Amino acid sequence: MSAKYRDIADDLRRRIDQGEWLPGTTLPDYAHLVQEYGVGRGVIGSALEILKADGLVSVVKRRGITVRERGNRRRLKRGTLVTRDPGRGYVMPAARPDEPWQVHGRPNRETRPIPARPAELLCVEAGTETLVRRRVTSPTGEPPFQLVDTWIHPQGVADAPRVAERDTGQGGYLDRLEEAGHGPITWTEYMRVRMPTSEEARHVDMPDAMPVLELARVGTSARTNTPIEVTICVIPADRVEVATELRRARSAQWPRDPAAS
Template identity: 30%
Template sequence: MQLGEIDRQDGRPPYRQIADHLRSAMDRGELTAGDKLPSEAELTRHYSVARMTARQAIQELRTEGRVVAEHGRGVFVRMPAPVRRLASDRFARKHREAGQAAFLAEADKAGVRPSVDQIEIDRATPPADVRERLRLSDDERVAVRSRRYLADDRPIEVATSFLPLTVAEGTPILEANTGPGGIYARLEETGHVLDHFVEEVTARMPTADERRRLELPDGVPVLVVVRTAYDTAGVPVEVCDTVKAAPAYVLEYDIPAR
């Protein structure tokens, strides 16, 4: 791997030039996922800079999420998360009829092994924005389902569903295992045949808890997808707030031009 030299005429500080050299080596494929970066001592000798300068260069790459430090071993190019392309038909009835919830259908298409853990079920007063989306009165309660999804044993998203308690009570929606087809299959069994979904997608940095649950290194953002499900009568029956590890996803939408 060729690191280059510090250009003293360059307006960029030396640590940024070093970070650029390492980043370029990754982009060229000279440093690939799992490879160990040169140590601070090696960078210090090569570039004839202070150790703090080398440390700042590595920290910049850590902040970007390009590398991860392992205590006692060094700094390594971060392994990529399994990429899952989310197609706009992932909530199609054909998947539910085949006994697959949306996550299972997506994982099957992506060729990864899906699993779910950290399942929590509760009955609660919803947050104000959820109450507004579900058109509930101030005193109405909701069923809350929180869970973490993994692909090939790597956590990639945390989802929390809110459903009117009048709809979910007495159904497997309030059980750990909702059965074939997931929540949406159970909703349709109660007579709420689904008609369409509205999704809002934003991006931000994760909270400390989200970073812990998704096992994200510093500097890695998340996608936040808030989805509202409507039945054929136009009644909102579920709000799902999903926090996704951004490097693990490509969102794909097929939008008719008519």
């Protein structure tokens, strides 16, 4: 097979990027591609696997080889400032206060066994019945950008029952938790790259073979000094890059300060 499949993948990528096949349309079928490139079906399959992993196409039985809808790669400028919008409530550093976001589909909430990762962050035993609020969101007008799961500690649900309702009121579940005695909540974020679960990939329309960026935000109660809620955002790797502005300490100032030596 040598590297022929990579050459074919590069050529198909070029043709997609140049608009020969638009998002939502289908490429020629396997038989046509085999004939066009003069190779075997296995070579075409390997080329398409590369494009699937890159998020360019999806291959679905009976639907064919479809060019995926792609949103713009979003640059997350990671800061530390939490702001507040009168209508939306708290706005975390990854979002701009003036940027409207939308929810795709219907948000879901349910109580179910908590998986190991959020359980570790929430300081509960894995498998504990825990309320989770799930939504798929994006900037308004863009394809689904991220899957967001918020796990709320059973004590938080007991103290603020409204966090389990569909409509949590102005300011959302965070306001309800703080009003119930857990404010001011403080947050710590954790970031890592991992592979998605099949369920996560399905929700944000991405290939299973593509990594995701996981941003986990842990909210700590001022009353108990323990985690009261954990929000985990799962973002396909082809939709995001993280930018952090570096600042100089006094010892690194220019012109150099002799007193700092």
